[in-house]
Amino acid sequence: MTDSDSAEARLLTPVDVRRLAERLGVRPTKTLGQNFVIDAGTVRRIVRVSGVGSDDVVVEVGPGLGSLTLALLPHVRRVTAVEIDTALAAALPATVAAHAPGLADRLDVVTADALRVTELPGPAPTALVANLPYNIAVPVVLHLLELLPSLERGLVMVQSEVADRLAAGPGSRTYGSPSAKAAWYADVRRAGAIGRNVFWPAPNVDSGLVELVRRPAPTTTATRQEVFAVVDAAFAQRRKTLRAALAGWAGSAPAAETALRAAGVDHRTRGEALDITAFARIAEQRA
Structure with missing residues (x-):
């Protein structure tokens, strides 16, 4: 046809x-x-x-x-x-x-x-x-x-x-x-x-x-739900640095900073600066 x-x-x-x-x-x-x-x-x-x-x-x-x-x-x-x-x-x-x-x-x-x-x-x-x-x-x-x-x-x-x-x-x-x-x-x-x-x-x-x-989803050991949880946390308080915005997700601000450092992300960055692959790297680091 x-x-x-x-x-x-x-x-x-x-x-x-x-x-x-x-x-x-x-x-x-x-x-x-x-x-x-x-x-x-x-x-x-x-x-x-x-x-x-x-x-x-x-x-x-x-x-x-x-x-x-x-x-x-x-x-x-x-x-x-x-x-x-x-x-x-x-x-x-x-x-x-x-x-x-x-x-x-x-x-x-x-x-x-x-x-x-x-x-x-x-x-x-x-x-x-x-x-x-x-x-x-x-x-x-x-x-x-x-x-x-x-x-x-x-x-x-x-x-x-x-x-x-x-x-x-x-x-x-x-x-x-x-x-x-x-x-x-x-x-x-x-x-x-x-x-x-x-x-x-x-x-x-x-x-x-x-x-x-x-296109293929990012290669990551984290699930989609885990990655999206980081995205939601980052943009729920988008004017805050990721160290502060992800404190609830990680359990504390110091824990968020540790996860961010392990993911290769500056803890002073805001969520609006990250692409989806960076959010996936952060999701992998949750203790």
């Missing part, structure tokens, strides 16, 4: 989105972080930038009314859509059947909270492509990267500030716990900006695209 011989999908227009929402009695809620994409050019751009192809199995979180789902289906082997809203999840197969009848068999819909999913049906996903609800974007990305080692890459649309935090490197003012934890799994970078007028309702914030490319 190639893109040229795939069945086509008629993408949703702004009128389609509003009619679907009205028919389903759906009113976008801040609680679920619902902002539906109404611009066909934007979903085409997301698919293009994601780099997915005919062999990919895509997991999409928060498909909503199906704008991005319809854009993905002609280009990939399969889409597994995870939707917490029961009304939206129930309606998605019918929307796909109406707008892309030749592609309906490529869709699986899972009615679930993406943060609580423990397995997905069908073949192992190779890519994450999603317009993520802003209020849970970081934990969803981290959860799926951990749950699905088959994920080779991802492209997610998130709040612009969240995109900055995920893609930040050590030394940046936006570098923090999300940046370090994402770096455990992947190389992360900003992949573009998205304006507010492509959504309904229009959010009060700008959005950004974040690209993730899976």
